Amino acid sequence: MMPTLQPATQPASFRLIGEHGIKLAKYSYRLFDTLVIPNEDKASRVRLYALGTAAHALRDAGALFNKVTTDEAELNKLESCLELYYNLHCLFLPESGNLTVWTMAKAIPYYARKLYDEYGAGYGVVSMQEKEAKNATIKSDLKLTNRSKEEGELNKFHQIFHMEYMRAFWLEEHSPSPSRYNPHFNCRVPSHVGTPGYCDCGREIGEEQLAVEDPELQVTLCSFCVGALEVVACAREGELTPDMACLLSTAKVSINPLKGVLEI
Ligand SMILES: [Zn+2]
Ligand SMILES: [Zn+2]
Structure with a gap:
């Protein structure tokens, strides 16, 4: 789909479907990396962390709810990814909450569980492919x-x-012949995820990680995900810590990275 350019006062509107949507899900971390501004104020950075982490959570959820077969553990993971996705919007990006966010976060896990409980099937069976x-x-x-x-x-x-x-x-x-079923499932998670030196989000774990004190975080998380830890903790709890609430409420400049426009 061609992106439509709109005046700067309107949020940009994109509709990516099928293969393009999957590519965006897979490599969205690269998009967020291009939105990093040097010497950015803390509140903007926090919102970028929230947006990047929400995209990562959505990618993981997409990798799960597009499966034709699933199990209890995957369903639990799906629910937890989507709860994180939803809470990140509520707490940090309230203006971008809309019906689509609600559908992804609330309707999909509800029906995914129902399909599994009643038919033992994954939500991928209702693929529109x-x-x-x-x-x-x-x-x-x-x-x-x-x-x-x-x-x-x-x-x-x-x-x-x-x-x-x-x-x-x-x-x-x-049929006595082997099944000709060929799954349409296309993994949303980049293939290098899971190999040493790469974070679950897809980014390489860089040398700057050596500055992180916790040795476990040094080897498992990239600097973006380490930076996002507090944001994630708030979203998991479903509320802002007092420090975070104070930071966001005193922010004078905020940036909506999808708009690319500074709002003062
Ligand atoms: Zn993940
Ligand atoms: Zn990461």
């Missing part, structure tokens, strides 16, 4: 039905979904 191709197939299937509007098994939709079921599941399950 290939929806146009699916619609076209269903439309052509309609020609094969008797188009009955009666209730019950004669109904055209009953016949269509019966065909769908046969083709998508029954034949696959009962």
Whole structure:
């Protein structure tokens, strides 16, 4: 999708879908790194930490709720990522809270759990992938039905979904040939995450980390994530520490990095 440029008083509006959305999720840390301003005031930096961490939490959540099979541990992780994402918005970025944020943070984990509890499936089964191709197939299937509007098994939709079921599941399950199912799942987490020297967010753990006193943090977190620790702690607790509240309330200059405009 092409980004639309708008006057500076309006927040920029982007709509990235599919592959582009996944790439943004995967490499958003690079975007946030470009927004770092030298000698930035503390409140702006705090908001950048909140935004960067929210994007990381959303990436981790996306990697989980797009799975077709899942388990209890993954569901718990999904809930915890999305709670962090939601609280970061509420506490640090209230003006960017909207219906989409609420849907991601509240509706998705609710339905993910419901799908798992009732059907043992991951939320990825409701993927909209290939929806146009699916619609076209269903439309052509309609020609094969008797188009009955009666209730019950004669109904055209009953016949269509019966065909769908046969083709998508029954034949696959009962076929002697190996499954041709090929998952659309595309991992949102960069492949280098998990290798030594890289933080979970995707950034390299740099030499400046040696200045961090806690030896465990030195090897597991990058400087951005170390900087964001207090922000994350507030979001996990669901409230600002007195220091943080004071810092944010006395901030005279604030920056909304997505706008790229200083608001004084
Ligand atoms: Zn992570
Ligand atoms: Zn990091």
